[in-house]
Amino acid sequence: MAESEEMYARFSADLEGAATRSELAAVQNRHLGRASRIKEEFRRLGELPEPQRRARASMLNDLARRMREEVDGRIEAAQAAESEQRLASEWLDMSLPGQAPRRGAWHPLTEVERRCLEVLRRLGFERADGPEVEDPYHNFDALNIPQHHPARDMQDTFWLDAGLLLRSHTTTIQARVLSARPRPPVKVAAAGRVYRNEAVDATHMAMFHQLEGFWLEPGLTMGHLKEILVYVARALYGRRVKLRFKPKYYPYTEPSVGLDIACTACGGEGCEACHRVGWVTIIGAGMIHPAVLREFGYDRDGVRGIAFGWGTTRMTAQWLGISKVRSLYAPNQRRLAYLHRGVA
Template sequence: MEVSELENMARSAAEEIAALSDAGELEQHRVKWLGGKGLVRRARASIKQYEGDERVEFARRVNRVAEDVTRVLEAAAERIAAEATARRIAEDWIDPSLPSTAPRRGALHPVRVVELRCVEIMGRLGFEQAEGPEVETSYFNFDALNIPRDHPARDMQDTFWVDEQRLLRTHTTSVQARVLARAGGKPVKVVVAGRVYRNEAVDATHLAMFHQLDGFWVDRGLTFAHFKGVAIHLARELYGERRVRLKPKSYPYTEPSVGIDVECGLCGGGGCPACHDSGWVTIMGAGMVHRNVLQEFGYDPDEFSGFAFGWGLSRMTTQMYGLSKLRPIYRGDLRLLRALDGRPALCV
């Protein structure tokens, strides 16, 4: 094949390719020129027919033809692709000013909303958040918290046991024990939130799994007056300027122990779902950390003192959203969750 013949053919091919508008025809031209049996390949096979400078010049001109054809093919491919895109846009044109049909975005679960609010309030008081395992040992869940072996909570009817030493934690107070064990006798100020498990019959107000929140503060010089100030502040931050009362309670890990109630805000004619017409809603159990718990973790109870408080986030969620039953908030019913989305979490 003569070089002049090849160059003339290449010029003609460039004109043909520039006029193409079909990707299939473009592929045919690529194979014709650059394929395994194409014209450029055949021209390169002819290089051996020449000698010396003629061979070098022939090879150079063949390579130039190959580069020119490649450039023309690439330009045509980009043009044809752009034209195809333009046609699709023209055929599938939409009005960007029309209202969006994007799917509805999700939202935080009501329990999570209340949890974040509680943690944020306590964070402003200097409480740091801590976490712990949900599969706990009997030591941290019971023994370290002054709960004796004959306590009803250790019975299989009340607790989900994994084996003789491990169980599904029955309260987030177990994390307090772990924090104190790591503290090495230093002051601690911690808030804990998470799931807990009780082997209870499921009804309108009880579930086998629910959420709790615990807070505790151990330091030198803390008194019941400090505890009362913090507890009342938390109650009013959560429920507004309502009356708060403290009533005697009994917990193994605190002494003295109290229950904290706030005045109900839903009463109005009987049948109140929040307080059952008592006029008060219980929101937390609390008290001064028991001497035995302090001693268990190396604190001198004559030098250190502390207080702890906790509440059921699940039950608080039903109170704050004005729900009479606990179970619906865990069913995943989108109708209820959408109804509560954006609704102020304070209805008690």
């Protein structure tokens, strides 16, 4: 019995230190193979007298069966673990849709909007959206445009029932974001359709697209604003684009500036795309008006804001070198495909 316990103890120690199937197979061969000690003991049974031989054979058989059951169980468990690991590494979800090549292309307006948002995303701006059906407070009053303000005539829009209206600019999203009182710094970009009750001609539409961004943080200055505008313009039009700033007026910024670029179609010489003036205003911007900051409770702790925006409709027209923005909204797929070559 002492000899049996010694052989089993050595087997258990070797089995405990084996993890993989190859290591377990080596343990099995070492303790149960032809050259193992237990096999040697079986071969020596003939040297013993009958009663002793029978008792020793029974003990060796029990020991061999016990060791074989344990090592077989460990080998089976190791095999299952390795199979599970291999399946996990080679797993493929056949229910996922295939990666088919993209067909068609984005509408030029959508392509330009996506590029503009990508530029602002590099600067840390987060996308926000708002409703196209607005109330007068978020469209006018909260943005320093009271009822008697002349800008209400310039931004005359379409009025709906219950005193609602179609938003005349995407600055309504700025009003909605700030009304939630987020803690500075706040950097938000917004884009979408806007509506104005204008006579439709070659350069004006009753519905068009805008995109804007605003940044709220203590210590902001006009220097931050100009640096952002120059970065955005060069990222969209190239580093060699000619730029100029000029004073502007917007009711929700003070002071206000406009950023012009030399017409991309003529290089500033004057053509139909720029109406023969050579320059096109692409971005209107300024420091957020103190009245707007006061309206939303940010007139404290040195918080300042900058805001800037542009019409993606006009920007797309500049990109494509066309003078009639109406063609961007025409349901002519061949025409849009032809125009898209200038953006791709």
